[in-house]
Amino acid sequence: MTVSRVMNGKRYVSEAMRQKVEASIRALHYSPNLTARSLSSAVRIGALYSNPSSSNLGAFLMGAFRQSGASGCQFLIEPGVTEAEAVEGLGRLIESGIGGVILPPPLCDSPAMLAMAQEAGVLPLAFATAKPREGVSAIVVDDYKGAYDMTWHLISLGHRAIGFIQGDPKHSPSQRREQGYRAAMVGAGIRIQDDWITPGLFTYRSGLDATRQLLAASRRPTAIFASNDDMAAAASAVAQGMGFKVPDDISIAGFDDSPIASTVWPELTTIRQPISAMAASAVVMLSNLVRQARNGGQPEISHVREMLTLVERGSTGPAPALT
Structure with a gap:
């Protein structure tokens, strides 16, 4: 404690003791470890x-x-x-x-x-x-508003059959995004078919499986809105792999504006979450x-x-x- 007081310029150390400590410091070539201090x-x-x-x-x-x-x-x-x-x-x-x-x-x-x-x-x-x-x-x-706005964007483009890929059910944003999608569809007077909503887990692989289900729906959607960009990228890959042109035959939208949104082709329309x-x-x-x-x-x-x-x-x- 006495050494610490001398090193930090504190009082309560006699002059004789201060000189003794400083002499020992010089003899031992001691210097404080600045990294340890900062940690x-x-x-x-x-x-x-x-x-x-x-x-x-x-x-x-x-x-x-x-x-x-x-x-x-x-x-x-x-x-x-x-x-x-x-x-x-x-x-x-x-x-x-x-x-x-x-x-x-x-x-x-x-x-x-x-x-x-x-x-x-x-x-x-x-x-x-x-x-x-x-x-x-x-x-x-505001996941609700983001999903509402995206769904309404697709509706404004003339889409009425809009599929939705859910997010991980354990995530609170997933629930709000689905609620926003449903509210926009209901507000536009569009009845949502049961097979237009498929489960996802926010992963690319879950997006592959969900899109295959959507494209096999009794009335195939003309647009797919995925709860995040990873699943939207998977949706685009599946659709194009099945011979559909994006966006001529089917529109794809995501959520987040994560890096994958601007690295796939065509680049994804999405909700930017900074x-x-x-x-x-x-x-x-x-x-x-x-x-x-x-x-x-x-x-x-x-x-x-x-x-x-x-x-x-x-x-x-x-x-x-x-x-």
Whole structure:
């Protein structure tokens, strides 16, 4: 403790003792480990990811790591694909000394995960949730409106037979996106056939299976709206593989504007969800909350709503004359 006081220029050390310590420092050629100092004092936050194959993951990490550097905090990440992995991953993050954790869907809606973090004294932040909770800060998007707007866009192009690929049922955004689709169809006076809605899991492979079901419907859809871009890209691949021209014979639309949306051909019409910017906002919010708690204050819980925009590209067009 005496050495520490001398090194940090603190008082309460006699002049004789100060000279003795400084002489020892010179004799031993000692210098402080700046890295260790920064690690001990830095704000440390973590995140779990639930879908390692998602094309959104890269954008999330880019925004989070870039902002963590700018915010002067450490950012750690662990997998949480299954429930057991999520528990183990959060446990490792807690052991590493994090002060806060970013939870993406579906973990952001898990009472067990939120409770585990809070019981350990770790501040949770729900990322891209459709069901923000009192007492938990969150980044929120209006999935309902995004899906409503996209469905209405297809309707305005003359489509009446619009298929929908659901997202992972464990994710709160999935439910809101389907609700938006249904509301737009009902609002336009269009009866939704049962075989126009097929299950998906937000993965490319699930999009392949869902599209094959849609194209075998009793009345084939002239447009397919998938709950994310990975599944929309799969829908485009299946349709073109079966000889349909996109968008002349069938229009395809997605959600998120993840990197895959602009790397497939034709590029996907989609709802832009600014994942990188949202991740950066999450880091800023959470690091500030952790600092507030460290300083003995009460963390100010907030729900930040991010804006979604419709991006029209080459995968959608007017409904074909004959359906």
